Amino acid sequence: MRVVACLSVLLLHSTTFYNMEQGLTENSVMIHYVRILLCYATPTFIMLSVIILSAKYKDQLPGSFWPSRIQFILLPFVFWAFIDAVVIELQYRHGLLWRSFWNNVIYGEFVGWFVLVIFQLYLLFWMMVKWKWPSFVVLPICIIIYFLQHRLFGTPYPFFQENHMYEKLYGTGWYIYFAMAYFIGSNYEKIQPLLIKYRIFTLLFTALSALYIWYGYKFGMVEIHSR
Numbered sequence: 001m002r003v004v005a006c007l008s009v010l011l012l013h014s015t016t017f018y019n020m021e022q023g024l025t026e027n028s029v030m031i032h033y034v035r036i037l038l039c040y041a042t043p044t045f046i047m048l049s050v051i052i053l054s055a056k057y058k059d060q061l062p063g064s065f066w067p068s069r070i071q072f073i074l075l076p077f078v079f080w081a082f083i084d085a086v087v088i089e090l091q092y093r094h095g096l097l098w099r100s101f102w103n104n105v106i107y108g109e110f111v112g113w114f115v116l117v118i119f120q121l122y123l124l125f126w127m128m129v130k131w132k133w134p135s136f137v138v139l140p141i142c143i144i145i146y147f148l149q150h151r152l153f154g155t156p157y158p159f160f161q162e163n164h165m166y167e168k169l170y171g172t173g174w175y176i177y178f179a180m181a182y183f184i185g186s187n188y189e190k191i192q193p194l195l196i197k198y199r200i201f202t203l204l205f206t207a208l209s210a211l212y213i214w215y216g217y218k219f220g221m222v223e224i225h226s227r
Contacts, residue, residue: 001048008041033217037210042114046174047181049118053125054185061129069122077105077115084110108169120171121178128182139182142175149173 012035057065081104089097103109108116128138149172153160167173184191195202 001044005041005045005048008038008044012038012041033214036213036217043174043177046114046118046121047177047184050121050125050178050181051185051188053122054182055188056185057129058186059129061126065126069119073115074119077112080112081105081110084112107166113169116169117171117174121174124171124175124178125182135182135186139179142179145172146174146176146179 082101084104085097085100088100089095100109104112108114124142127133128135149167149170153164153167171178
C-alpha cells in the first residue's frame, strides 16, 4: 500500500508538470479531478507508516529505530533535495544553488517535503512509547491541536497569513491522521477482522468519497493539496 501511495505521489507531480507544459486541453477537467483524487497519497503514506509502527512497537522501541530512519529516509531526502536544487540551477541559472538546497532541506520547497512531516510524527511516536504516554490522553489532545492550528491559520493576523505556505510542514497539522493511525495500529488485531468482514462498506465509502469530491469539484472546490 505504501508503494501504491508513493507511485500516486509520483503520478500527481508528473501530471503537474504535464499541465505546465501542455496548458489547457480537452481532458483538463478530468485530469484535474484525477489529480485531486491522487492527493490521498501523502496522508495515506503517513497513516500506513504510523499504523505499522504502532502495531509493531507497542511497548518498546528497537535500538535501530532512529539510525534506520536516518539512513533510509532522511539521507535520501537530503540527497534528492540537493539534486532538485541542481536541476533548478541548471534550468534557471540564478546562482542560488546552495540557497535552494537549504530551502529544500529546511523549508521543504520541493516534492519531498512530506519527509519533514513524517519525522515530526516519528518523534511524537517515539516519545509516546519511550515515556509511556497514555494514548487516551495524547490522541484527543492531538485532535484538538490539529483543529486549533487550522483555525489559527485561517485568521487574518499577519503572522499566519505570511506563513500560510508553510502550514503543511508543521507536524501538528497532521496530528489527526497520526491519532487515527495510532488507534488503528494499537488495536489492529481487533479491527482487522471487522475490516475483512465488512469490506463492502470500505468499497462503498471509497466510491462515495470519490463522488463527493466530484460534486465539490463541480461547485468550485478545485484546490489541490494533501490535507
